[in-house]
Amino acid sequence: MSLALDAFSQPSSKVVGVGHSIGAATLLALVGAQMCLGPNRCVKITPDSRLTRLALLAPPTGFFQAPGALDAVKIPILTWVGSEDQITPPSQSEWLAQAMSARQIVDIRVTDGAGHFSFMDLTPPNTTEPLSNKYQFIQEYSSEVATFVAS
Numbered sequence: 001m002s003l004a005l006d007a008f009s010q011p012s013s014k015v016v017g018v019g020h021s022i023g024a025a026t027l028l029a030l031v032g033a034q035m036c037l038g039p040n041r042c043v044k045i046t047p048d049s050r051l052t053r054l055a056l057l058a059p060p061t062g063f064f065q066a067p068g069a070l071d072a073v074k075i076p077i078l079t080w081v082g083s084e085d086q087i088t089p090p091s092q093s094e095w096l097a098q099a100m101s102a103r104q105i106v107d108i109r110v111t112d113g114a115g116h117f118s119f120m121d122l123t124p125p126n127t128t129e130p131l132s133n134k135y136q137f138i139q140e141y142s143s144e145v146a147t148f149v150a151s
Contacts, residue, residue: 014052015052016052019055019059020120021060021088021116024058025064026045027054028054028059028070030045030047031051033069033073036066036069047072053075053148055077055080056080058081059088062092073103077106078107080119082118082130111141115130118137
């Protein structure tokens with residue numbers, strides 16, 4: 001990600017990261033969270049100070065359970081998750097907000113009936129979309145994420 005920012009942005013640019021699932025976890029690591037795959041198996045990712053806000057869609061938070069793993073994260077965060085997400089359920093975003101509550105507020109949005117892949121335009125093969133109004137949902141969350149990005 002930092003290499004792409006080097007190639008396509010000015011050094012003084014401020015960037016908002018928007019990521020889904022593992023992309024959301026990667027963004028957290030890029031703003032200073034210590035990402036671990038297990039005990040003594042942490043991934044070394046150099047933080048990029050150009051990232052000034054994060055919109056995290058269905059973020060997996062199990063990578064950040066080590067004590068102090070989120071201490072370096074100090075930017076505004078919006079998380080969005082579906083109530084029917086069986087991969088990264090709302091409890092993961094709730095845990096993130098609780099873990100960071102001493103330093104900042106994490107804005108959590110939960111959409112009733114949405115699943116893990118409801119945030120994607122095309123649902124992956126062999127998955128079932130639980131939302132009957134998926135495209136309306138995509139328009140609504142995209143609009144709110146755009147407002148967050150612009151604020």
